[in-house]
Amino acid sequence: MGLHLTSEQRLDDGVLERAFTLGEIPGVLWTPASASASAPAPAPLILLGHPPLGLDRMYPRLVARARHAAADGFAAATIELPGSGDRPRWAAAEQARAELRRVMEAGEPVSDEIVDALVLPLVDKAVPEWQAALDALLPLPGIGGPVGYSGGVISIGVRLAVVEPRIVAASLFAGSFVPRVMFEEARQVTIPLHVLLQWDDEGNDRQAALDLFDAFGSREKTLHATMGGHTGVPQFAGDAAAQFFVRHLK
Amino acid sequence: MGLHLTSEQRLDDGVLERAFTLGEIPGVLWTPASASASAPAPAPLILLGHPPLGLDRMYPRLVARARHAAADGFAAATIELPGSGDRPRWAAAEQARAELRRVMEAGEPVSDEIVDALVLPLVDKAVPEWQAALDALLPLPGIGGPVGYSGGVISIGVRLAVVEPRIVAASLFAGSFVPRVMFEEARQVTIPLHVLLQWDDEGNDRQAALDLFDAFGSREKTLHATMGGHTGVPQFAGDAAAQFFVRHLK
Numbered sequence: 001m002g003l004h005l006t007s008e009q010r011l012d013d014g015v016l017e018r019a020f021t022l023g024e025i026p027g028v029l030w031t032p033a034s035a036s037a038s039a040p041a042p043a044p045l046i047l048l049g050h051p052p053l054g055l056d057r058m059y060p061r062l063v064a065r066a067r068h069a070a071a072d073g074f075a076a077a078t079i080e081l082p083g084s085g086d087r088p089r090w091a092a093a094e095q096a097r098a099e100l101r102r103v104m105e106a107g108e109p110v111s112d113e114i115v116d117a118l119v120l121p122l123v124d125k126a127v128p129e130w131q132a133a134l135d136a137l138l139p140l141p142g143i144g145g146p147v148g149y150s151g152g153v154i155s156i157g158v159r160l161a162v163v164e165p166r167i168v169a170a171s172l173f174a175g176s177f178v179p180r181v182m183f184e185e186a187r188q189v190t191i192p193l194h195v196l197l198q199w200d201d202e203g204n205d206r207q208a209a210l211d212l213f214d215a216f217g218s219r220e221k222t223l224h225a226t227m228g229g230h231t232g233v234p235q236f237a238g239d240a241a242a243q244f245f246v247r248h249l250k
Numbered sequence: 251m252g253l254h255l256t257s258e259q260r261l262d263d264g265v266l267e268r269a270f271t272l273g274e275i276p277g278v279l280w281t282p283a284s285a286s287a288s289a290p291a292p293a294p295l296i297l298l299g300h301p302p303l304g305l306d307r308m309y310p311r312l313v314a315r316a317r318h319a320a321a322d323g324f325a326a327a328t329i330e331l332p333g334s335g336d337r338p339r340w341a342a343a344e345q346a347r348a349e350l351r352r353v354m355e356a357g358e359p360v361s362d363e364i365v366d367a368l369v370l371p372l373v374d375k376a377v378p379e380w381q382a383a384l385d386a387l388l389p390l391p392g393i394g395g396p397v398g399y400s401g402g403v404i405s406i407g408v409r410l411a412v413v414e415p416r417i418v419a420a421s422l423f424a425g426s427f428v429p430r431v432m433f434e435e436a437r438q439v440t441i442p443l444h445v446l447l448q449w450d451d452e453g454n455d456r457q458a459a460l461d462l463f464d465a466f467g468s469r470e471k472t473l474h475a476t477m478g479g480h481t482g483v484p485q486f487a488g489d490a491a492a493q494f495f496v497r498h499l500k
Contacts (some may be wrong), residue, residue, distance in 0.1 A: 199463075199464070222479060
């Protein structure tokens with residue numbers, strides 16, 4: 001898939017923000033101010049994961065994370081998830097979302113079948129796209145390895161950590177439904193992990209998050225649990241994740 | 251109880267280390283190099299908790315923690331625990347320790363009775379001593395508030411966090427037996443907490459540590475779980491605890 005830069009702007013802190021398309025997939029690339037100076041060292045790249053709510057809606061939080069990464073000397077990039085934003089929906093995913101809404105409104109437990117239908121096709125479709133994004137972004141001037149993956153749908157992060165050797169460290173957000181099969185994949189993860197858990201996340205199964213953390217095969221893994229709901233991640237927790245990448249990507 | 255400074259030495263990084271006695275209790279005070287310059291701002295104080303193994307045996311780890319604190323601009327102090335080091339043993343504690351050794355060697359579960367006998371008298375005796383140490387240390391030139399408590403027997407930290415208003419933040423190490431009654435006290439804790447858990451600590455009950463974290467009444471509490479055994483706390487976990495105090499004591 002070819003990468004086309006579609007627009008660019010310089011943010012007030014000097015970060016260069018470039019919108020791109022990768023085939024049909026929209027994305028955004030941020031590079032630190034220093035990366036555009038003459039003959040700089042290439043910046044390590046952090047892939048910014050996000051929930052399937054559409055890039056436009058997630059933009060404010062994504063650009064804040066990208067600025068933080070740039071301040072640490074990293075490039076950052078993200079792409080639209082399949083079935084989100086302007087990308088075509090597919091029937092099975094829409095059906096799984098509708099079924100999830102129905103059982104949650106009815107106060108029924110969310111079955112393994114619903115979680116599998118909701119998450120597994122998304123992982124299967126998204127992971128090769130993030131790998132294609134790496135293929136396209138890493139050759140750009142000013143960007144280099146190693147690569148980190150941060151946040152978003154945790155099952156996408158787990159699969160990427162298993163199948164993509166260019167990703168050497170991942171900061172995962174334990175805040176979404178996890179299909180049972182992902183616990184098996186988690187055992188195959190060996191890269192350093194920083195796992196963020198919002199202890200009182202109303203949309204999260206805390207015990208499942210602890211079990212998933214326990215399952216990871218990585219020798220270095222840190223669980224960082226803080227108080228607050230799904231979107232209430234405190235500033236210092238973001239700082240801790242940033243320090244994790246400084247330790248592992250520099 | 252009167253404070254008597256018994257010796258002092260300047261460490262190579264400029265930290266002033268002073269041994270003292272508080273009544274019969276030996277202790278050590280470390281102050282940052284800058285605290286001895288003319289008219290400096292008084293340094294916040296971090297109380298360094300430790301397991302009941304004797305100050306002499308714990309000294310290498312304590313001085314490393316004190317140097318780290320001093321580099322952040324903090325004074326640090328510790329005192330010998332009752333029944334440790336050269337301090338008089340008491341029969342009930344010796345009996346509880348012997349009983350603990352017996353059941354652990356026999357592979358039997360450690361009963362609530364043993365844990366209570368081991369920990370509660372230690373907490374009851376130690377906490378007023380740490381408070382007396384605060385009374386004696388805070389008036390010294392170059393030392394001021396606020397006060398943090400760090401590490402050691404977690405039940406001592408919990409009780410101090412409840413009863414001692416001069417302590418405004420605590421970094422606790424979830425690595426020791428916790429009497430059931432301490433879970434009730436934990437609900438009364440409201441100061442910011444940073445809780446360190448070694449996920450694979452062979453001497454620790456992980457579920458009890460998670461339950462205790464859940465019980466704390468503090469609005470700001472962070473669980474920081476890392477891999478490794480009881481003494482294998484990685485450098486970056488120590489750094490995270492240090493940053494917690496920088497956020498709360500400065």
